[in-house]
Amino acid sequence: MAVSMAFMSDELDRMKREGLYGNIRTLEGPQGAVVKIGGKDYLNLCSNNYLGFANDPRVCKRAKDMIDKYGVGPGAVRTIAGTMDIHVELENRLAKFKGAEAAITFQSGFCANLAVIPALTGEGDLIFSDSMNHASIIDACRLSKAKTIRYEHSDMDDLRAKLSEHKDHNGKKLLITDGVFSMDGDIARLPEIVGMAEEFGVIVAVDDAHGEGVLGRGGRGIVDHFGLHGKVDVEIGTMSKAFGVMGGIVAGSSVLVDFLRQKARTNLFSSALTVPDVAANLAAIDIMEESGEPVKKLWSNGDFLKAELKAEGFDVGNSETPITPVIIGEAQTAKDFSARLFENGVFATAIVFPTVPRGTARVRAMVSAAHSREDLERGVEAFVKVGGEMGVI
Ligand SMILES: *Cc1c(COP(=O)(O)O)cnc(C)c1O
Numbered sequence: 001m002a003v004s005m006a007f008m009s010d011e012l013d014r015m016k017r018e019g020l021y022g023n024i025r026t027l028e029g030p031q032g033a034v035v036k037i038g039g040k041d042y043l044n045l046c047s048n049n050y051l052g053f054a055n056d057p058r059v060c061k062r063a064k065d066m067i068d069k070y071g072v073g074p075g076a077v078r079t080i081a082g083t084m085d086i087h088v089e090l091e092n093r094l095a096k097f098k099g100a101e102a103a104i105t106f107q108s109g110f111c112a113n114l115a116v117i118p119a120l121t122g123e124g125d126l127i128f129s130d131s132m133n134h135a136s137i138i139d140a141c142r143l144s145k146a147k148t149i150r151y152e153h154s155d156m157d158d159l160r161a162k163l164s165e166h167k168d169h170n171g172k173k174l175l176i177t178d179g180v181f182s183m184d185g186d187i188a189r190l191p192e193i194v195g196m197a198e199e200f201g202v203i204v205a206v207d208d209a210h211g212e213g214v215l216g217r218g219g220r221g222i223v224d225h226f227g228l229h230g231k232v233d234v235e236i237g238t239m240s241k242a243f244g245v246m247g248g249i250v251a252g253s254s255v256l257v258d259f260l261r262q263k264a265r266t267n268l269f270s271s272a273l274t275v276p277d278v279a280a281n282l283a284a285i286d287i288m289e290e291s292g293e294p295v296k297k298l299w300s301n302g303d304f305l306k307a308e309l310k311a312e313g314f315d316v317g318n319s320e321t322p323i324t325p326v327i328i329g330e331a332q333t334a335k336d337f338s339a340r341l342f343e344n345g346v347f348a349t350a351i352v353f354p355t356v357p358r359g360t361a362r363v364r365a366m367v368s369a370a371h372s373r374e375d376l377e378r379g380v381e382a383f384v385k386v387g388g389e390m391g392v393i
Contacts, residue, residue, distance in 0.1 A: 019331065019332060019335060020352075025037050025347070030054065030055035031044070031047055031049050031054040031055055031244075032044065032049075032052070032054070032055050032370055033052070033368065033370040033371045033372065033375050034375070035047075035347065037347065040345075041345070042342070042345055042346060042347040043345060043346045043347065043375055043378055043379050043382075044347050045346060045347060045348040045365040045366055045367065045379055046347050046348055046349050046366055047366055047368065048210070048240070048241035048242070048366060049241070049242075049244050049368055049370070050213055050214055050241060050242040050244075050298050050322065050366075050368050050369065051213055051219070051242050051243075051244060051284075051287075051288075051294040051295065051298060051368065051369045051370075052244070052294065052368050052369045052370030053242070053243060053244030053245070053280075053283075053284045053287065053294075054244035054245070055244075056244065056283075056284075056287070058283055058286075058287060059244065059245070059280045059283040059284055059287070060280070061283075062279045062280060062282060062283035063275075063276035063279045063280045063283075064276075065279070066086065066275055066276065066278070066279035067275055067276055067279070070084060070086065070275045071275060072274055072275050072276060073271075073274055073275070074087075074271050074272035074273065074274060074275070075271070076271060076272070077267070077268060077269060077270065077271050077272065078261070078267055078271075078272045079261070079267065079268055082271055082272035083272065084272075084275070084278075086275065086278045086279065086282070087105065087272055087273065087278060089282065090105055090273075090278050090281055090282055090285075091103045091104060091105055091257075093282060093285050094249055094251060094285070095251060097220060097285055097288070097289065098220055098221055098223065098224070098235065098237075098249075098251045099220065099223070099224060099229045100223075100229075100235065100251035100252055100253075101252065101253050101254045101257075102251070102252065102253065102254040102256070102257035102258075103249055103250065103251040103252075103257060104249075104250050104257045104260050104261060104264075104267070105239075105247050105248065105249055105273055105278075106247065106248035106249070106250070106264075106266050106267065106273075107246075107247065107248065107266065107270055107271075107272075107273060108238065108240060108246060108247065108248050109136065109207070109209045109236070109237065109238030109240055109241075109248045109249075110136040110248070111248050111266040111270065112207075112236050112237070112238070112248030112249060112250050112266075113134075113136040113137050113139075113140040113207060113236060113248075114136065114139070114140045114143065114265070114266050115248070115250065115260055115264035115265065115266040115267060116140070116205060116234055116236060116250055116260065116264065117137070117140035117141055117143070117144050117146075117174070117176065117205075118140060118143045118144040118145075118265065119259065119260055119263045119264045119265075120144075120172070120174055120203065120205075120234070121144045121146035121172055121174050122144060122145055122146060123145045123146065124146070124170075124171040125144070125146040125147070125171045125172040125173065125174065126146060126147050126148075126149060126166055126169055126171065126172070126173045126174070127141050127144065127146045127147070127148045127149065127173075127174045127175075127176060128149050128151060128159065128162060128163065128173070128174070128175040128176070128202065129141060129148050129149070129150050129151070129175075129176055129177075130150075130151060130153055130154065130176075130177045130178060130181075130188070131150045131151065131152055131153045132153040132154075132178065132181050132183070132184075133176065133177065133178050133207070134178055134182070134207060134209065136207075137176055137178070137207060141176075146172075146174070149162050149166065153181070154181075154186065154188065154189055156189060156192050156193075156196070159175075159193070159196060160196060163175075163196055163199075163200040163202065164200075167200055172203065173200070173201065173202040173203065174202065174203045174204075174205060175193065175197055175202045175203065175204050175205070176204075176205040176206070176207065177190075177193060177205075177206055177207070178206075178207050178209070178210070179206045179207060179208035179209070179210065179211040179215070179221070179222035180208070180209075180210035180211045180214065180215065180222070180321050180323070181210075182209075182210050182323060183325065183351060183355060183356050183362075183364070184317055184318065184319060184323070184325055185317070185318075185319025185320060185321040185322070185323030185324070185325060186318060186319065186320055186321075187211070187215070187222070187225075187320045187321065188206060188222070190206060190222060190223075190226050190228060190232070191226050191228065194228055194231050194232060198231075203233045203234070204231075204232050204233050204234070205232075205233060205234035205235075205236060206222055206223070206232055206234070206235055206236065207236040207237070208221045208222045208223070208235060208236065208237045209236075209237060209238040209240075209241055210241060210321065210323065211225065211237075211321075212237040212238060212239070212241065212242055212243070212249070213241065213242020213243055213284075213288065213295070214241075214242050214295065214298065214321060214322065215321070217292070218288050218289065218291075218292040218295055219242060219288050219292075219294075219295045221235065221237060222235075223235050232252075233252055233253075233256065234250060234252050234256060235249075235250070235251040235252060236248070236249065236250050237249040237250075237251070239277075239281045239284070242298075243280075243281055243284040243285075244280070244284060245277055245280040245281050245284060246273070246277050247273050247277055247278075247281055293369075294369040295369070297369040298322050298367065298368060298369040299322060301322065301367040301368070301369065301371050301376060302319075302321065302322025302323070302324060302367050303322075304373070304376055305324050305365060305367050305376050305379065305380070306319065306324050308376070308377075308380045309324065309326060309365075309380060309383060312380065312383070312384050312387070312393060313387070313393035314326050314327075314383065314387065314392070314393055315327040315328075317362075322366075322367050323364065323366065324364070324365040324366070324367065325351075325362045325363075325364050325365075326362055326363045326364070326365060326383065327360055327361075327362045328350075328361055328362055328363060328392060329359055329360070329361060330359070330361060331350075331352035331353060331358075331361040333361065333390070333392070334350040334351070334352060334361035334362055334363055335350045335352065335361075336390065337350065337363050337386055337387075337390060337392065338350040338363050340386040340389070340390065341363065341382055341383070341386055344382040344385060344386060345378075345382065346378075346379055346382040346383075348363050348364065348365050348366075348379075349363065349364060350362070350363050351363075351364050365379070
Protein backbone atom coordinates (compact mmCIF):
# COMPACT_ATOMS: atom_id res chain seq x y z
CA MET A 1 0.00 0.00 0.00
CA ALA A 2 2.60 2.56 1.11
CA VAL A 3 4.73 1.84 -1.95
CA SER A 4 2.01 1.84 -4.56
CA MET A 5 0.60 5.14 -3.26
CA ALA A 6 3.93 6.97 -3.28
CA PHE A 7 3.33 8.42 -6.76
CA MET A 8 0.92 10.89 -5.20
CA SER A 9 3.30 12.39 -2.68
CA ASP A 10 6.04 12.39 -5.35
CA GLU A 11 3.82 14.34 -7.70
CA LEU A 12 2.73 16.76 -4.95
CA ASP A 13 6.39 17.36 -4.07
CA ARG A 14 7.20 18.03 -7.70
CA MET A 15 4.32 20.52 -7.96
CA LYS A 16 5.54 22.31 -4.83
CA ARG A 17 9.11 22.51 -6.16
CA GLU A 18 7.91 23.94 -9.48
CA GLY A 19 5.53 26.45 -7.91
CA LEU A 20 2.47 24.68 -9.37
CA TYR A 21 0.92 23.60 -6.09
CA GLY A 22 -2.24 25.63 -5.47
CA ASN A 23 -2.77 27.23 -2.11
CA ILE A 24 -6.50 26.87 -1.45
CA ARG A 25 -7.96 29.62 0.73
CA THR A 26 -10.92 29.01 3.02
CA LEU A 27 -13.65 31.64 3.36
CA GLU A 28 -15.12 31.97 6.84
CA GLY A 29 -18.34 33.69 5.85
CA PRO A 30 -20.48 34.61 2.87
CA GLN A 31 -19.26 35.29 -0.64
CA GLY A 32 -19.33 39.07 -1.11
CA ALA A 33 -17.35 42.20 -2.04
CA VAL A 34 -15.36 41.56 1.13
CA VAL A 35 -14.61 38.06 2.44
CA LYS A 36 -13.22 36.76 5.71
CA ILE A 37 -10.10 34.59 5.53
CA GLY A 38 -8.06 33.62 8.59
CA GLY A 39 -10.13 35.99 10.71
CA LYS A 40 -9.32 39.01 8.50
CA ASP A 41 -11.33 40.90 5.90
CA TYR A 42 -10.11 40.94 2.29
CA LEU A 43 -11.39 42.80 -0.73
CA ASN A 44 -12.64 39.98 -2.96
CA LEU A 45 -11.47 40.26 -6.58
CA CYS A 46 -11.63 36.51 -7.21
CA SER A 47 -15.16 35.33 -7.42
CA ASN A 48 -17.52 34.69 -10.35
CA ASN A 49 -20.43 35.98 -8.29
CA TYR A 50 -20.85 38.73 -10.91
CA LEU A 51 -24.16 40.16 -9.74
CA GLY A 52 -23.64 39.71 -6.01
CA PHE A 53 -26.55 37.26 -5.76
CA ALA A 54 -24.67 34.59 -3.78
CA ASN A 55 -25.58 36.34 -0.54
CA ASP A 56 -28.55 38.47 -1.65
CA PRO A 57 -31.25 38.43 1.06
CA ARG A 58 -34.04 37.93 -1.51
CA VAL A 59 -32.26 34.89 -2.95
CA CYS A 60 -31.53 33.43 0.48
CA LYS A 61 -35.12 33.95 1.62
CA ARG A 62 -36.54 32.09 -1.38
CA ALA A 63 -34.29 29.13 -0.63
CA LYS A 64 -35.39 29.05 3.01
CA ASP A 65 -39.08 29.31 2.10
CA MET A 66 -38.84 26.55 -0.48
CA ILE A 67 -37.00 24.26 1.93
CA ASP A 68 -40.00 24.62 4.26
CA LYS A 69 -42.28 23.47 1.48
CA TYR A 70 -40.13 20.86 -0.35
CA GLY A 71 -37.28 19.80 1.94
CA VAL A 72 -33.73 19.87 0.61
CA GLY A 73 -32.95 16.88 -1.57
CA PRO A 74 -34.52 15.70 -4.82
CA GLY A 75 -34.05 12.07 -3.71
CA ALA A 76 -33.51 10.69 -7.20
CA VAL A 77 -32.38 11.35 -10.75
CA ARG A 78 -34.72 13.45 -12.86
CA THR A 79 -35.92 10.45 -14.88
CA ILE A 80 -37.05 8.41 -11.85
CA ALA A 81 -38.55 10.46 -8.99
CA GLY A 82 -36.31 13.54 -8.93
CA THR A 83 -38.37 15.90 -11.09
CA MET A 84 -40.29 18.32 -8.87
CA ASP A 85 -42.61 21.01 -10.17
CA ILE A 86 -39.99 23.61 -9.20
CA HIS A 87 -37.48 22.00 -11.60
CA VAL A 88 -40.00 22.32 -14.41
CA GLU A 89 -40.78 25.89 -13.37
CA LEU A 90 -37.07 26.80 -13.40
CA GLU A 91 -36.63 25.31 -16.88
CA ASN A 92 -39.65 27.17 -18.23
CA ARG A 93 -38.42 30.42 -16.71
CA LEU A 94 -34.92 29.93 -18.17
CA ALA A 95 -36.28 29.22 -21.65
CA LYS A 96 -38.41 32.36 -21.49
CA PHE A 97 -35.57 34.47 -20.05
CA LYS A 98 -33.21 33.38 -22.80
CA GLY A 99 -35.76 33.54 -25.60
CA ALA A 100 -35.32 29.84 -26.42
CA GLU A 101 -37.98 27.24 -27.18
CA ALA A 102 -36.97 25.05 -24.22
CA ALA A 103 -34.33 24.55 -21.54
CA ILE A 104 -33.04 21.75 -19.34
CA THR A 105 -31.03 22.12 -16.14
CA PHE A 106 -28.08 20.07 -14.92
CA GLN A 107 -26.18 19.89 -11.63
CA SER A 108 -23.45 22.23 -12.90
CA GLY A 109 -22.02 23.78 -16.03
CA PHE A 110 -19.44 21.00 -16.11
CA CYS A 111 -22.26 18.42 -16.05
CA ALA A 112 -24.05 20.33 -18.83
CA ASN A 113 -21.05 19.91 -21.13
CA LEU A 114 -20.72 16.26 -20.15
CA ALA A 115 -24.40 15.93 -21.01
CA VAL A 116 -24.42 17.64 -24.37
CA ILE A 117 -21.26 16.72 -26.22
CA PRO A 118 -21.31 12.92 -25.83
CA ALA A 119 -25.09 12.89 -26.47
CA LEU A 120 -24.72 14.75 -29.76
CA THR A 121 -21.54 13.14 -31.08
CA GLY A 122 -19.86 9.76 -31.07
CA GLU A 123 -17.34 7.63 -32.88
CA GLY A 124 -16.89 8.75 -36.47
CA ASP A 125 -18.08 12.31 -35.78
CA LEU A 126 -16.02 15.50 -35.72
CA ILE A 127 -15.86 18.27 -33.12
CA PHE A 128 -14.33 21.65 -33.97
CA SER A 129 -13.14 23.19 -30.71
CA ASP A 130 -11.51 26.56 -29.93
CA SER A 131 -8.01 26.04 -28.50
CA MET A 132 -8.88 28.09 -25.40
CA ASN A 133 -12.09 26.18 -24.57
CA HIS A 134 -12.83 25.31 -20.94
CA ALA A 135 -11.59 22.03 -19.42
CA SER A 136 -15.14 20.68 -19.13
CA ILE A 137 -15.53 20.98 -22.91
CA ILE A 138 -12.20 19.24 -23.48
CA ASP A 139 -13.16 16.38 -21.17
CA ALA A 140 -16.63 16.06 -22.68
CA CYS A 141 -15.09 15.88 -26.17
CA ARG A 142 -12.84 13.04 -25.00
CA LEU A 143 -15.79 11.18 -23.50
CA SER A 144 -17.71 11.45 -26.75
CA LYS A 145 -15.12 9.40 -28.70
CA ALA A 146 -15.56 11.80 -31.62
CA LYS A 147 -12.41 13.23 -33.22
CA THR A 148 -11.61 16.70 -31.88
CA ILE A 149 -10.12 19.24 -34.26
CA ARG A 150 -8.72 22.27 -32.44
CA TYR A 151 -8.68 25.61 -34.21
CA GLU A 152 -6.53 28.56 -33.12
CA HIS A 153 -8.23 30.74 -30.55
CA SER A 154 -10.94 32.87 -32.22
CA ASP A 155 -9.03 32.62 -35.51
CA MET A 156 -11.75 32.63 -38.14
CA ASP A 157 -9.32 31.94 -41.00
CA ASP A 158 -8.01 28.84 -39.25
CA LEU A 159 -11.57 27.73 -38.47
CA ARG A 160 -12.58 28.14 -42.10
CA ALA A 161 -9.53 26.20 -43.27
CA LYS A 162 -10.34 23.32 -40.91
CA LEU A 163 -14.05 23.26 -41.77
CA SER A 164 -13.12 23.31 -45.43
CA GLU A 165 -10.61 20.50 -45.06
CA HIS A 166 -13.33 18.28 -43.57
CA LYS A 167 -16.27 19.50 -45.63
CA ASP A 168 -16.97 16.10 -47.13
CA HIS A 169 -16.77 14.25 -43.83
CA ASN A 170 -19.33 11.51 -43.59
CA GLY A 171 -20.76 11.89 -40.09
CA LYS A 172 -22.01 14.57 -37.72
CA LYS A 173 -20.03 17.75 -37.15
CA LEU A 174 -20.25 19.89 -34.01
CA LEU A 175 -18.55 23.21 -33.38
CA ILE A 176 -18.16 24.29 -29.77
CA THR A 177 -16.77 27.46 -28.29
CA ASP A 178 -16.72 29.28 -24.98
CA GLY A 179 -18.90 32.40 -25.23
CA VAL A 180 -16.68 34.55 -23.04
CA PHE A 181 -13.10 33.33 -22.58
CA SER A 182 -12.49 33.59 -18.88
CA MET A 183 -8.75 34.25 -18.86
CA ASP A 184 -8.75 37.24 -21.24
CA GLY A 185 -12.38 38.32 -21.10
CA ASP A 186 -12.74 38.30 -24.89
CA ILE A 187 -16.00 37.29 -26.59
CA ALA A 188 -16.33 34.51 -29.19
CA ARG A 189 -16.96 35.78 -32.72
CA LEU A 190 -20.34 34.11 -32.76
CA PRO A 191 -21.95 35.80 -35.79
CA GLU A 192 -19.07 34.66 -38.01
CA ILE A 193 -19.04 31.21 -36.40
CA VAL A 194 -22.78 30.79 -37.00
CA GLY A 195 -22.38 31.91 -40.61
CA MET A 196 -19.63 29.37 -41.27
CA ALA A 197 -21.53 26.62 -39.46
CA GLU A 198 -24.50 27.21 -41.77
CA GLU A 199 -22.23 27.16 -44.80
CA PHE A 200 -20.54 23.89 -43.80
CA GLY A 201 -23.53 22.11 -42.22
CA VAL A 202 -22.16 22.05 -38.68
CA ILE A 203 -24.12 22.04 -35.39
CA VAL A 204 -23.17 25.08 -33.27
CA ALA A 205 -22.87 24.99 -29.48
CA VAL A 206 -21.72 27.86 -27.30
CA ASP A 207 -20.80 27.53 -23.63
CA ASP A 208 -21.82 30.88 -22.20
CA ALA A 209 -20.77 30.27 -18.58
CA HIS A 210 -19.17 33.72 -18.19
CA GLY A 211 -21.78 35.45 -20.38
CA GLU A 212 -24.86 34.17 -18.57
CA GLY A 213 -26.16 37.08 -16.45
CA VAL A 214 -23.43 39.31 -17.92
CA LEU A 215 -23.93 39.72 -21.69
CA GLY A 216 -27.12 40.60 -23.54
CA ARG A 217 -30.14 42.58 -22.39
CA GLY A 218 -30.41 42.28 -18.60
CA GLY A 219 -27.91 39.40 -18.64
CA ARG A 220 -29.75 37.17 -21.13
CA GLY A 221 -26.48 35.84 -22.49
CA ILE A 222 -24.37 35.79 -25.65
CA VAL A 223 -27.11 34.73 -28.07
CA ASP A 224 -29.13 37.74 -26.99
CA HIS A 225 -26.02 39.95 -27.08
CA PHE A 226 -25.56 39.22 -30.80
CA GLY A 227 -29.30 38.89 -31.59
CA LEU A 228 -28.76 35.34 -32.82
CA HIS A 229 -31.96 33.83 -31.42
CA GLY A 230 -32.81 30.59 -33.22
CA LYS A 231 -29.43 30.47 -34.98
CA VAL A 232 -27.34 28.81 -32.28
CA ASP A 233 -28.33 25.16 -31.96
CA VAL A 234 -27.15 24.62 -28.38
CA GLU A 235 -26.71 27.31 -25.73
CA ILE A 236 -24.95 25.94 -22.68
CA GLY A 237 -24.68 27.97 -19.50
CA THR A 238 -24.22 27.92 -15.79
CA MET A 239 -26.04 29.27 -12.77
CA SER A 240 -22.85 28.97 -10.69
CA LYS A 241 -21.41 32.33 -11.78
CA ALA A 242 -23.63 35.40 -12.27
CA PHE A 243 -26.67 33.62 -10.83
CA GLY A 244 -24.63 33.19 -7.65
CA VAL A 245 -25.92 29.67 -7.01
CA MET A 246 -25.14 26.36 -8.76
CA GLY A 247 -26.45 24.50 -11.77
CA GLY A 248 -26.01 24.03 -15.52
CA ILE A 249 -28.34 25.07 -18.33
CA VAL A 250 -28.87 23.93 -21.88
CA ALA A 251 -31.29 26.01 -23.97
CA GLY A 252 -32.36 25.38 -27.55
CA SER A 253 -35.14 23.70 -29.52
CA SER A 254 -37.69 21.51 -27.77
CA VAL A 255 -36.40 18.52 -29.74
CA LEU A 256 -32.87 19.12 -28.41
CA VAL A 257 -34.14 19.38 -24.84
CA ASP A 258 -36.35 16.31 -25.19
CA PHE A 259 -33.39 14.39 -26.66
CA LEU A 260 -31.09 15.41 -23.78
CA ARG A 261 -33.70 14.43 -21.20
CA GLN A 262 -33.74 10.92 -22.66
CA LYS A 263 -30.06 10.57 -23.58
CA ALA A 264 -27.76 12.75 -21.49
CA ARG A 265 -25.94 10.63 -18.97
CA THR A 266 -25.65 13.36 -16.34
CA ASN A 267 -29.46 13.59 -16.49
CA LEU A 268 -30.00 9.84 -16.36
CA PHE A 269 -27.40 8.87 -13.79
CA SER A 270 -26.85 11.81 -11.43
CA SER A 271 -29.54 13.25 -9.16
CA ALA A 272 -31.42 16.46 -9.81
CA LEU A 273 -30.50 19.94 -8.60
CA THR A 274 -31.31 20.40 -4.90
CA VAL A 275 -34.33 22.38 -3.71
CA PRO A 276 -32.38 25.40 -2.35
CA ASP A 277 -30.42 25.60 -5.62
CA VAL A 278 -33.59 25.64 -7.69
CA ALA A 279 -35.27 28.15 -5.38
CA ALA A 280 -32.31 30.52 -5.33
CA ASN A 281 -31.98 30.34 -9.12
CA LEU A 282 -35.66 31.23 -9.50
CA ALA A 283 -35.13 34.26 -7.25
CA ALA A 284 -32.06 35.28 -9.28
CA ILE A 285 -34.12 35.23 -12.50
CA ASP A 286 -36.85 37.30 -10.80
CA ILE A 287 -34.33 39.97 -9.85
CA MET A 288 -32.76 40.04 -13.33
CA GLU A 289 -36.17 40.29 -15.02
CA GLU A 290 -37.26 43.02 -12.64
CA SER A 291 -34.32 45.30 -13.27
CA GLY A 292 -31.24 45.62 -15.41
CA GLU A 293 -29.48 47.48 -12.59
CA PRO A 294 -27.23 44.69 -11.25
CA VAL A 295 -25.90 44.00 -14.77
CA LYS A 296 -25.34 47.73 -15.40
CA LYS A 297 -23.50 48.10 -12.10
CA LEU A 298 -21.30 45.10 -12.93
CA TRP A 299 -20.27 46.63 -16.27
CA SER A 300 -19.65 50.08 -14.85
CA ASN A 301 -17.50 48.53 -12.11
CA GLY A 302 -15.55 46.56 -14.72
CA ASP A 303 -15.06 49.64 -16.92
CA PHE A 304 -13.93 51.68 -13.91
CA LEU A 305 -11.38 49.14 -12.70
CA LYS A 306 -9.92 48.60 -16.19
CA ALA A 307 -9.63 52.33 -16.88
CA GLU A 308 -8.01 53.06 -13.52
CA LEU A 309 -5.47 50.23 -13.76
CA LYS A 310 -4.64 51.13 -17.35
CA ALA A 311 -4.13 54.78 -16.39
CA GLU A 312 -1.71 53.60 -13.70
CA GLY A 313 0.35 51.81 -16.36
CA PHE A 314 -0.84 48.20 -16.04
CA ASP A 315 -1.36 45.96 -19.08
CA VAL A 316 -5.03 44.99 -18.83
CA GLY A 317 -5.11 43.11 -22.15
CA ASN A 318 -8.06 43.23 -24.53
CA SER A 319 -10.97 42.22 -22.35
CA GLU A 320 -14.43 42.99 -23.76
CA THR A 321 -16.22 42.06 -20.52
CA PRO A 322 -15.95 42.94 -16.81
CA ILE A 323 -13.16 40.32 -16.47
CA THR A 324 -9.96 42.31 -15.84
CA PRO A 325 -6.67 40.49 -16.50
CA VAL A 326 -3.57 42.30 -15.24
CA ILE A 327 -0.85 40.76 -17.38
CA ILE A 328 2.48 40.49 -15.64
CA GLY A 329 4.57 37.99 -17.64
CA GLU A 330 6.55 35.45 -15.62
CA ALA A 331 4.63 32.92 -13.53
CA GLN A 332 6.60 33.48 -10.35
CA THR A 333 6.23 37.27 -10.60
CA ALA A 334 2.47 36.94 -11.00
CA LYS A 335 2.32 34.63 -7.98
CA ASP A 336 4.43 37.00 -5.89
CA PHE A 337 2.23 39.87 -7.01
CA SER A 338 -0.90 38.03 -5.88
CA ALA A 339 0.75 37.18 -2.52
CA ARG A 340 1.75 40.82 -1.97
CA LEU A 341 -1.79 41.96 -2.82
CA PHE A 342 -3.04 39.53 -0.19
CA GLU A 343 -0.69 41.05 2.39
CA ASN A 344 -2.30 44.36 1.46
CA GLY A 345 -5.83 43.05 2.03
CA VAL A 346 -6.73 42.19 -1.58
CA PHE A 347 -7.67 38.69 -2.71
CA ALA A 348 -6.91 38.25 -6.45
CA THR A 349 -5.44 35.03 -7.86
CA ALA A 350 -2.51 34.55 -10.18
CA ILE A 351 -3.19 32.56 -13.33
CA VAL A 352 -0.22 30.85 -14.92
CA PHE A 353 0.74 28.25 -17.55
CA PRO A 354 -0.90 25.90 -18.60
CA THR A 355 -4.11 27.85 -18.02
CA VAL A 356 -2.63 30.76 -20.02
CA PRO A 357 0.32 30.72 -22.47
CA ARG A 358 3.84 31.00 -21.02
CA GLY A 359 5.04 34.57 -20.57
CA THR A 360 1.48 35.89 -20.11
CA ALA A 361 0.99 34.99 -16.44
CA ARG A 362 -1.42 37.38 -14.82
CA VAL A 363 -3.41 38.40 -11.81
CA ARG A 364 -7.06 38.29 -12.77
CA ALA A 365 -9.39 40.76 -11.10
CA MET A 366 -13.07 39.79 -11.04
CA VAL A 367 -15.45 42.62 -10.17
CA SER A 368 -19.08 42.27 -9.20
CA ALA A 369 -22.16 44.42 -8.79
CA ALA A 370 -21.60 44.04 -5.04
CA HIS A 371 -18.44 46.19 -5.14
CA SER A 372 -18.73 49.87 -4.27
CA ARG A 373 -16.58 52.54 -5.89
CA GLU A 374 -14.64 52.78 -2.61
CA ASP A 375 -13.94 49.04 -2.71
CA LEU A 376 -12.51 49.33 -6.21
CA GLU A 377 -10.48 52.43 -5.36
CA ARG A 378 -8.97 50.52 -2.47
CA GLY A 379 -8.19 47.66 -4.87
CA VAL A 380 -6.48 49.99 -7.35
CA GLU A 381 -4.45 51.53 -4.53
CA ALA A 382 -3.14 48.10 -3.54
CA PHE A 383 -2.30 47.22 -7.17
CA VAL A 384 -0.40 50.49 -7.54
CA LYS A 385 1.47 50.00 -4.27
CA VAL A 386 2.52 46.43 -5.09
CA GLY A 387 3.15 47.27 -8.76
CA GLY A 388 5.49 50.07 -7.74
CA GLU A 389 7.31 47.98 -5.14
CA MET A 390 7.81 45.12 -7.60
CA GLY A 391 8.71 47.30 -10.56
CA VAL A 392 5.75 46.07 -12.64
CA ILE A 393 4.62 49.63 -13.40
C1 LIG B 1 -17.00 27.84 -15.09
C2 LIG B 1 -17.22 27.19 -16.37
C3 LIG B 1 -17.83 25.94 -16.45
C4 LIG B 1 -18.20 25.14 -15.22
O1 LIG B 1 -19.35 25.63 -14.62
P1 LIG B 1 -19.79 25.04 -13.20
O2 LIG B 1 -21.23 25.37 -13.11
O3 LIG B 1 -18.96 25.72 -12.16
O4 LIG B 1 -19.55 23.58 -13.25
C5 LIG B 1 -18.07 25.39 -17.70
N1 LIG B 1 -17.71 26.05 -18.82
C6 LIG B 1 -17.11 27.25 -18.79
C7 LIG B 1 -16.76 27.93 -20.06
C8 LIG B 1 -16.84 27.86 -17.56
O5 LIG B 1 -16.25 29.05 -17.53
